[in-house]
Amino acid sequence: MKYGIALFPSKQIQDFANSYRKRYDSHYALIPPHITLKNVFEADDIQAQTIIKTLRQIAAETDVIPLKITKFSSFYPVNNVIYLKVEPNETLQELYKKLHSGVLTDQSDYTFVPHITIGRNLSDAEYFDVFGRLKMQTVHFEETADRFHLLYQLEDGAWTVYETFLLGKDRE
Amino acid sequence: MKYGIALFPSKQIQDFANSYRKRYDSHYALIPPHITLKNVFEADDIQAQTIIKTLRQIAAETDVIPLKITKFSSFYPVNNVIYLKVEPNETLQELYKKLHSGVLTDQSDYTFVPHITIGRNLSDAEYFDVFGRLKMQTVHFEETADRFHLLYQLEDGAWTVYETFLLGKDRE
Numbered sequence: 557m558k559y560g561i562a563l564f565p566s567k568q569i570q571d572f573a574n575s576y577r578k579r580y581d582s583h584y585a586l587i588p589p590h591i592t593l594k595n596v597f598e599a600d601d602i603q604a605q606t607i608i609k610t611l612r613q614i615a616a617e618t619d620v621i622p623l624k625i626t627k628f629s630s631f632y633p634v635n636n637v638i639y640l641k642v643e644p645n646e647t648l649q650e651l652y653k654k655l656h657s658g659v660l661t662d663q664s665d666y667t668f669v670p671h672i673t674i675g676r677n678l679s680d681a682e683y684f685d686v687f688g689r690l691k692m693q694t695v696h697f698e699e700t701a702d703r704f705h706l707l708y709q710l711e712d713g714a715w716t717v718y719e720t721f722l723l724g725k726d727r728e
Numbered sequence: 729m730k731y732g733i734a735l736f737p738s739k740q741i742q743d744f745a746n747s748y749r750k751r752y753d754s755h756y757a758l759i760p761p762h763i764t765l766k767n768v769f770e771a772d773d774i775q776a777q778t779i780i781k782t783l784r785q786i787a788a789e790t791d792v793i794p795l796k797i798t799k800f801s802s803f804y805p806v807n808n809v810i811y812l813k814v815e816p817n818e819t820l821q822e823l824y825k826k827l828h829s830g831v832l833t834d835q836s837d838y839t840f841v842p843h844i845t846i847g848r849n850l851s852d853a854e855y856f857d858v859f860g861r862l863k864m865q866t867v868h869f870e871e872t873a874d875r876f877h878l879l880y881q882l883e884d885g886a887w888t889v890y891e892t893f894l895l896g897k898d899r900e
Binding site: 567570571578584710717718 | 760888
């Protein structure tokens, strides 16, 4: 089965992101607005059980995560993805690192650029038009994330949440 | 914020349900295939915290749930909803009851008919055509559900999972 790990920001940020995604993001209907913490990976049922135990442990020893969003940005010229930029911070980086170590090690050698995609698969003309307007816009969200989710992918490409992992060393 | 409580069946059942939902269910893009355990309800942040504590307690004291699906059925003539019928059982009924008692009490006086919707808002002609074919079909799924989810609704109607609750008195 195909799994992925994501963090859902608050409803407020999701609603804001969706107001763009519905027009510009072809994945709009497949998953709510999210920060990808680990890209799609394959695991069988046995592997998944090991991974879930590891994720519980990682969550328990990871602090809640400050999320600060200050602007629109894009991966151009690599691709035409437009996103809400999430300011990197140590806790988020540390979590990302743990989600790519031990049983969770994979071939990924990307630098982690935390973001919430709001547009993709745009033509060049549309990309320049849309991003030209968005990059001038002021955006400001600050909140604290206290959970992340393991999801699996259905045949049609949509994602279902399998389990929530609550962050925080001092959780009740 | 608007919340709801649902149970997601396995990927196998979800893929099967989606093969119909993509054609017949106008909510296809809003939520993966699911069994509704508690209909949409309103709660503020403080209420939500109380509810979440209650749900953790309910989950801890509820056994895993056998799910058996044997046929397509429909709510006609009340409405044109077509669904996969989930055989009622005591554990499921008991969970439903707990999710409508105490702080979770609401005005709902429906009988609980556990089901996975695969079609809705069909015209009468389409309903008779589709259901006429589906009711002849043999369906057989049996599995065990070991979790349910609290979800909240975004402005566009889509649902995001907030938290997973693991069932089982004897969980490790």
